[in-house]
Amino acid sequence: MIVQWRKSSYSGGVNDEQCVELGRLASEAGIGARDSKDPDGGHLTLSFAQFAGLVEQVKQYPTR
Template identity: 55%
Template sequence: MNRSAPLWRKSSYSGEDTSSNCVEVAVLSPLVGVRDSKDPDGPHLHLTRSAFAALLSQIKSGVR
């Protein structure tokens, strides 16, 4: 099993400004990690792939 550090990715919609409100995601097989890009050492969520897909669907549809 590969124990290397996860590769966190920020949305291409975030821009280059480090003060912008962004999240980063990483594949933490079998889970997906979500964290605040401004606080990479802070807490982060671990979601199943289906929960992450549901979250993205709600975000894209504008559900609050």
């Protein structure tokens, strides 16, 4: 399976040094997260439940 990585819509563009990409891994493997500036550097694998928990924590983080 080829993973289709998607960059965050909050990324600031080409010069943004803090970019994250997400991709749905094989059917039951979960969600992958990687550094868009180093796509060959590997990725973090999260279960669907872990990813949902991460999203909830991010939503509670105060914005600037």
